[in-house]
Amino acid sequence: MKNPAKVNEAIRHLKPQAAPFEEEMSLNFGPQHPSTHGVLNFLVVTDGEVMHQALPNIGYLHRGIEKLAEMTPYSGFMPYTDRVDYLAAMFANQVFAMAVESLAEIEVPKRAEYLRVIVCELNRIASHFIATGALALDLGAVTPFVQWLREREFINDIMEALCGARLTYNYMRIGGVSVDMPGDLPDKILRFLDHFEPIIDEYNRLISNNEIFVKRLADVAVISPIDAVNFGLVGPNLRASGIGIDLRKTLGYSVYPDFDFEVPLGKGFRGALGDAYDRYMVRILEMTQSCRIIRQALEKIPGGEYRANVKKKLKVEENEVYSRVESARGEMGVYLISDGTDRPYRLKIKTGSFTAMSIVEKASQGLMVADLIALIGSLDVVAPEVDR
Amino acid sequence: MKAFADKLFLNIFHIQAADSPYLALWYVLMMFLVSFILLNFAALFAGIASYVERRIAARMQNRIGPNLVGPQGILQWLADGLKMFLKEDLVPQTADKFIFRLAPYFVFAGLFGAFVALPFGYGIVAADLNVGIYYILAITSLVVVGIISGGWSSNSKWALFGALRSAAQIISYEIPTGLSLMLVVMLAGSLSTQSIIESQGGWPWEWFVFHSPFTLAGFFIFFISSLAEGNRVPFDLPEAESELVSGFNTEYSGLRFLIYPMAEWANLWVVGAMVTLTYLGGWQIPGVRLETIPSSVLLFLISITIFFIKTLAVVFIVIQLRWTLPRVRVDQMTLICWTYLVPIALICLIGTMIWMLAFPWKSVFGTAIRILMSTVGGSVMIWCMLRARHNYVIDKDRFEKLKGIPAWYPPWKLP
């Protein structure tokens, strides 16, 4: 059997579909469903309200970005990285830029690194807005979500003043950033932070400490540290299970070692360690830390160039690299193989949501249908990051 | 209503109604008239409530809400309703078509039937049934029949989920509702809605809610369980939008769908009016005993106004709750009912019995407690209002400081 097509045909019938469960109802959850955060599909096997299993079925937003990378020059691929994770586009920008810079041995100016940190942390806050707000929305509280949308508009304004886009920024370039910060932007950012930090408390009063909300999330969908490692959870989801891995600290990439900040860990705030409430609360606490980093970065930011001199038609020697950053959804990696031409030979994007989705099957056993929504919401899964 | 019809007949035709050969016809005519008025009132209230709810929700969320359809968007509900009225009426091919078509009417009948026994002011009630409370409890149970049959006949799993949740919810919460109404019935010694109001007074310390700590607890139990019976947040499980797509009405469209939200908003009035008449003193005017003095139009109007204000205040609180709270899970919903509300309601029932015997209505201690409780309750209300005002001012300030960043204006400063 040398023909791959035939091999595949053989494999397809190796594992027949499991026999339908008796006295169980299977329910097709998504892809058009208000709380699937984009287009995810779950085959939910339930016995009444109690779920036996939720089998994720992904790929409804598989856009073939990895294949497109092989057709696109290095500098032209930046806009695609925005669309890998539209809620936290800066991180995808950064990880791709870092990979190419590492291959082409480009020194990034200090100012550019600081600018990258500032926009990344702002973006992290904006991303956590949607994560925490949408979780509240899924549990039935609309107002907190709209409140976060209101705050998010300010970040969108700041980003727009910086790079002209509200969502898919395309701000970073290989060797730096596309434009320098306008003169009045630090003041705007600081004013926003002054305004925003008290709002976190207000938000906590509104929803985080709401008893119904806590009861809906505490002790729900507990992910033990062992499971978290086994299923390759990353970022806030992993830290909620009590494992303190934050690439900003462990790798210390970019200029993060210059800043003084803490990594919030889950510690069973209102229930067991690693439950949905921990995952939620870790994100809320991370926002405060991001504010701290932005303040320090704005203080310490040096002058000088914002972009290294990079050839427009960049050609990279045969080499390979795996660069990683701590995105809003955890470790985001780019595995880049160059072959001496002006476009990548192979580019693989590793995302946090992909692995987070794979745990749904395990973590959802024995939950209720309403808890599945809490689970997906608290894992902060974004469809394009899963499918790419 | 019969007495009123007789009186009207006498005034118009100057004969005793009982003597007239057209008595039956006259009654039928009056019946049609009254039900026409009630239906219109309920439908109108449902429509306007939907608009008001959207505006309140928008205000809570720093939005504006519907404001372009008619002056300040006041015609929004009309456009929504008429549009649904004329939209294609889909019946899924695999549905049980007869029941699918029939189900909304159960909901309709159940809720609008309740309006018959609800008072609107002194002596203004379609039928002052001597089993009024019992009748309202019974007729609103028809709603659950409609919801279950609608959800089941849709042949959609989401709808079925919604229907079964609704069954569990409404049937469970009948019990605390009934028990907490028993307190009032016991205090008033009657099931008739009018005589329950008449046995209360106009001042807050004469309301049943402040009669004793037990009735205060009973009031909250009744309020919570009537939220649950009306499928309002935090108990909107049957149509939980983010869980069950749209719950029991997932497959409905057009006119048949229209009936469900209409009934839901009409139910707001039922909840408000029931809470008002049982615990909050109904239409009683402070300092005036309407039943002891000759009737006058002015007092009638004042009593109607008072009843409306109290009811709308309750409706407002229900709307605010809806846009603040998340939704409980289905097991928590039954847990709240069976492990908290029912036992507490039973304790309250017994407690109220003992209280009634120990401290009768006119006793000094009883009155003192009533006045104390009403003062505290009133102060809490006023504190809440001041707090809201304070937050509002802070909010205004806060956005002043952000001038320059946003291209956004808070709703109260829209250009």
Add this chain to the structure above:
Amino acid sequence: MKENTTIIEQGVIVSTIDGVLNWMRKSSIWYLLFGTACCAIELMQAGGPRTDLDRFGAVFRATPRQSDLMIVAGTVTYKMAERIRLLYHQMAEPKYVISMGSCANCGGLFQRSYSVLKGIDKVVPVDVYIAGCPPRTEALAEGILKIQKIMMREKWLKTRGTKRNFI
């Protein structure tokens, strides 16, 4: 037109009734909550404080049966396209479709991809295209105003029944 036409046939009353019908349809656009990709975030923001689609009477519904407008916001893959067609057929008449963003219009940035549908007009009829990647919320609001204009031009009493037979 025949010689002895009545007023109704001449369209005076017809157009008045049509006007009323169109007015309420345009005043109450319930859109299907259906974001596929990046544009979905802007769709959410459009429902938020700054743009507030609720002003036009546009609210989201989760179920296709009760919605008048499908806003396809974002990239559509082949796997998804079949679902979109199904959802479109599940909607009750009268129904409209807005294609939001370049990806939904023509494939946009992902035109060369092997798994992306190049324009949803291959699957469902589209009334309004909104350009942008992603379009701003204001652009979406304008798209809704455009749909309202299209609605106001409809002649319900002259063309009875389903007016479009597509696919």
Add this chain to the structure above:
Amino acid sequence: MKPAEVYKLLIDRFGEDLILAYVETRNPYIKINNGYVQAICTFLRYNPSTKFAFLSSISGVDYPQRNEIDIVYHLFSPFLNTLCVLKTSTPRDLPELESLESVWKVANWFEREIYDLLGVRFTGHSNLKRILLPDDWEGHPLRKDYKEKNSYHDMETMRPDPLKVLREKNEKSGKSQ
């Protein structure tokens, strides 16, 4: 511990038949024999001196000129703060490898993705089905010689180039004038 030291450790443990080479790149990788992936990974994960607890990613790379598909494993050890890159090759005509599902659960989905996009078959995998593309999709898109089909079900996959259409239209109208 640097990747070079990990290589030394592996050579000591498994010998040169299994551990083929150590290649210096930006992220140096260790080339291993494709028959013993599971054993080597289990060793790296549970050995107290390495503790590579995290499987960061599995990627597949197609090399038509070599007629091989490379599978790359990125392991991360927070204990050592080191990234270890393992690489192995499998023939392109009948790609087959051991599944790592028993070592890391997350490998399940990574391997399904590689099976989907590159057609590598993993033995011992519990649920080897397509994950991103529809079940009835033909071909494996990330292979370099993948050709797009003209239609999927009843949907065309191509859209005419708008500029070309416009040009043709102009030409036609020009002719008619």
